[in-house]
Amino acid sequence: MAFTRILQACKWAIAASIIVPGAAVAQTHPEFIPLGRVSAALYKPDSGPAPHIAFLVSHRTGNNLNNPACKQLSARGFLALCWNTRFVNNEASVHWEDIAFDVKTTVDYVRSLPGITKVILLGHSGGSPLMSYYEAVAEAGPNWCKGPDKLVQCTGNMDFKPADGIVFPDAHPGNGVQSLRGLNPSVSVVNGVYKVDPSLDPFNPANGFNPEGESHYSKDFQTRYFAAQSKVMNDLIARAQAKMTLIREGKSTWPDDDIFIIPGGGWSGAGPGSADLNSMDPNIPELMSTARPEKLLKNDGAITTQIVHSVSVPEPENAKDNRSFDRGTKVFTLKSFLSANAVKSTNSLNGIDWCSSNNSTMCAVESIKIPTLIAAMGAYHFIRDQELMYDLSAAKDKDYIVIEGAVHGYTPCKACEKTPGQYSNSEKNLFDYIQKWANARF
Numbered sequence: 001m002a003f004t005r006i007l008q009a010c011k012w013a014i015a016a017s018i019i020v021p022g023a024a025v026a027q028t029h030p031e032f033i034p035l036g037r038v039s040a041a042l043y044k045p046d047s048g049p050a051p052h053i054a055f056l057v058s059h060r061t062g063n064n065l066n067n068p069a070c071k072q073l074s075a076r077g078f079l080a081l082c083w084n085t086r087f088v089n090n091e092a093s094v095h096w097e098d099i100a101f102d103v104k105t106t107v108d109y110v111r112s113l114p115g116i117t118k119v120i121l122l123g124h125s126g127g128s129p130l131m132s133y134y135e136a137v138a139e140a141g142p143n144w145c146k147g148p149d150k151l152v153q154c155t156g157n158m159d160f161k162p163a164d165g166i167v168f169p170d171a172h173p174g175n176g177v178q179s180l181r182g183l184n185p186s187v188s189v190v191n192g193v194y195k196v197d198p199s200l201d202p203f204n205p206a207n208g209f210n211p212e213g214e215s216h217y218s219k220d221f222q223t224r225y226f227a228a229q230s231k232v233m234n235d236l237i238a239r240a241q242a243k244m245t246l247i248r249e250g251k252s253t254w255p256d257d258d259i260f261i262i263p264g265g266g267w268s269g270a271g272p273g274s275a276d277l278n279s280m281d282p283n284i285p286e287l288m289s290t291a292r293p294e295k296l297l298k299n300d301g302a303i304t305t306q307i308v309h310s311v312s313v314p315e316p317e318n319a320k321d322n323r324s325f326d327r328g329t330k331v332f333t334l335k336s337f338l339s340a341n342a343v344k345s346t347n348s349l350n351g352i353d354w355c356s357s358n359n360s361t362m363c364a365v366e367s368i369k370i371p372t373l374i375a376a377m378g379a380y381h382f383i384r385d386q387e388l389m390y391d392l393s394a395a396k397d398k399d400y401i402v403i404e405g406a407v408h409g410y411t412p413c414k415a416c417e418k419t420p421g422q423y424s425n426s427e428k429n430l431f432d433y434i435q436k437w438a439n440a441r442f
Helices: 004-010 068-074 101-112 127-140 175-184 219-248 318-322 335-341 361-365 382-392 428-441
Strands: 030-033 039-042 055-058 079-086 119-121 165-169 186-188 193-196 260-261 294-297 303-308 329-333 374-378 398-403
Touching: 004 119, 030 101, 030 318, 039 068, 039 101, 039 175, 055 068, 055 127, 068 079, 068 428, 079 101, 101 119, 101 127, 119 127, 127 165, 127 361, 165 428, 175 219, 186 260, 219 260, 219 335, 294 428, 329 335, 361 382, 374 382, 374 428, 382 398, 398 428
Parallel strands: 055 079, 055 119, 119 165, 165 374, 294 398, 374 398
Antiparallel strands: 030 039, 039 079, 186 193, 260 329, 294 303
């Protein structure tokens, strides 16, 4: 079922149990490394030459100590540090502008290890704005995260040293963008009463929703929906900023922050409870297909060049989840919303002000010049976003490829297969490609 597939894609605990053939040479007993507010697990090959390339793997809030990428990379002869930020498992505590200092801690640590000559940042999912934020400041300077158009200003001594390369396996545009596209603009709560505007309800069959399978939304509905999502997000930003002004003026209940709840907010982008249209209608080309022929890494290891469409399956179960508190309601603070989960826009499809937030992979890559590999998963939702990321990248040495049949967590999309095992090599193919890319450059 699609719901099971999404859980498999998004939960590291499930993804981490998948080991490729040959992984027996990986670090079988990773070493726990305490680094102040950062906790980490160090993976090294059990045998073979001492590695000189180190990969850093993390996420904004996810627990990454058992991230499958570290097993896969150490199996291929690399040192890999999987680590947790100071905000692990606590979205409401995120102060995004502080998080790059955690990346600095890990970069400085691996550069101090004997034999390590190159450091590569790996930004997957919520790790993509994390790693790209650090690298953009490292290359462009701290003015990158300041300015009148930014929702929140960075502070502190941001003396960051650039990495040597950066890899984006199924990166997303930024958590603000994910929150924007996951919003259900038909939902409101007035005087404690949950209300739904049927004309904007993505779960209304009259608008194209199919509760049993693939939905089909008209262009007219899409246009109205994408504009309405932006209006709701912009209103939320204005409301949060007004509350922050009251706090600064001493006119609020608390002197530092306050709770901020978004009904119908769903998850950050695709996932149970999300109201992004492409979760129900995988045929929206502006989100689910490349705009031009691109490289597709096939299951048998061959690479073809073609227009690539995501093979992702629809998720009609989001309708029930989006109406719930547990999966359909986001609970932030004012600071965690404005710093990490908001972005300005005129419409959620192609009218996004990428640089209004410091949590923005799209904005960051415009300032990142180190070698860059972008690998989209062919059974998920970021194929077009990552193609645009490639276009925006300032790197001269950059690569974009789609991994056939892979879900967000790299594993095969079994629900997408027409024949058993059709995408069985997705995870192996991804990390084999990363291995070749890194060894060819470093």
